[in-house]
Amino acid sequence: MEEQILKQLAQPLLAWYDIHRRILPWREEVSPYRTWVSEIMLQQTRVAAVLPYFQRFMEAFPTVEALAQADTERLMKLWEGLGYYSRARNLQKAARILTEQYGGRFPETYRELTALPGIGDYTAGAILSIAFGQAVPAVDGNVLRLAARITGSRLDVLDAKNRKIFRSWMAAAMSQERPGAYNQALMDLGATVCLPSGAPLCGDCPAGDFCIARQEGCQARLPVRSPKREKRTEHLTVFLLRRGAAAALRQRPDTGLLAGLWEYPHVPGTLTEAEAARQLQMWGVNPTKWRKKLSARHIFTHVRWEMTGYVVEVDGLGPGDWLWAEAQQRERLAIPSAFEKFTAELKEGE
Incomplete structure (x- = not known):
């Protein structure tokens, strides 16, 4: 029929x-x-x-x-x-x-x-x-x-x-x-x-x-659709780190979500400023000036990111897989729109 x-x-x-x-x-x-x-x-x-x-x-x-x-x-x-x-x-x-x-x-x-x-x-x-x-x-x-x-x-x-x-x-x-x-x-x-x-x-x-x-x-x-699975929420603390004109980036793994793209360093959870300072020390960088605290959200198909961000001026190079990129170099790198608010903040500060 x-x-x-x-x-x-x-x-x-x-x-x-x-x-x-x-x-x-x-x-x-x-x-x-x-x-x-x-x-x-x-x-x-x-x-x-x-x-x-x-x-x-x-x-x-x-x-x-x-x-x-x-x-x-x-x-x-x-x-x-x-x-x-x-x-x-x-x-x-x-x-x-x-x-x-x-x-x-x-x-x-x-x-x-x-x-x-x-x-x-x-x-x-x-x-x-x-x-x-x-x-x-x-x-x-x-x-x-x-x-x-x-x-x-x-x-x-x-x-x-x-x-x-x-x-x-x-x-x-x-x-x-x-x-x-x-x-x-x-x-x-x-x-x-x-x-x-x-x-x-x-x-x-x-x-x-x-x-x-x-x-x-x-x-x-219509159409009939079975209920969608609830999105899980992940909390992240994102670090927008400045060293002179350069900002810290790292490349995501070749597989999984946002594979191979560039991102700002981040860790799971919502860190206080004191906890964030300890994390920076673990990475081998020293905060010289805390500039701003940000919050952002990004929704993927199956997960929601709730992000707290710190804009910090630092000394030190950090882990070996970090890239300290100035504006011209960052323009050539693919940074996901999940970090759009942080990228915009970086541009405003330049």
Whole structure:
């Protein structure tokens, strides 16, 4: 039944899309590379935030080969502020495989694409449909919401087995003539009309005449999602240490959260000034002037950081893995937006 309901969507959806489609740079000049980069950037990130990053990325790395050969530090710096930095690392890993094994060209099969780092079901579907004209669905959260509301499905969309069911419905229902436009139309409809906030603009929706959720008045209750796990909170004390014009940085490990990025030295817990002074001595630096105390918060997907920060002028070099970087050098290093307030404080003090 669900497939039959969804099969009614293609014609009115594409007619709606031809009038209302969003004008986006990766749509105006289509290539597998541009589609891939845009879709990776758009994961967990709003279109408006992605636009300037996409333009700068394409100017810096216009081809797969350019990305494969790029200096990793420069790549991470260009990505700074977009978050989810593993996306950038996987882009470069995949670019190197594409260069070495495929001569810089993209494979045109789902199996080969999903074997590349960072390319999953949705991204493979987007590349194959948009860049290669293949009738392969691209099912993300927006499409799951649309499908659940149009069919009235009470299946939990966070369950992996159910997501496969939704994908099979969308595969059966999608346009064979314009698969790329069909998938992009679904993206636009979910982003601009069938909104997740519980206030969809049903009067503007091309599926309004046959949408089960609209008929039953249950749009706000769909899709069904199992309760999310509570975010854990971690308390940190961050040290913004100045030695002349230089500030102390250290590089995070190559794996895990914010892997390979640069950060200000910090320790777990919320330290008093006396405890912070003892920590500085343990690091082999001596505080000469305590300038300021800060607080900041950053929320990741599964964890919340509550940060207390001290701005301190010091003597001494500290641990051997610290980098004392002046402003010009810091500008070339990727420092996560989690520390944005501390970076801004550093710039104000210069």
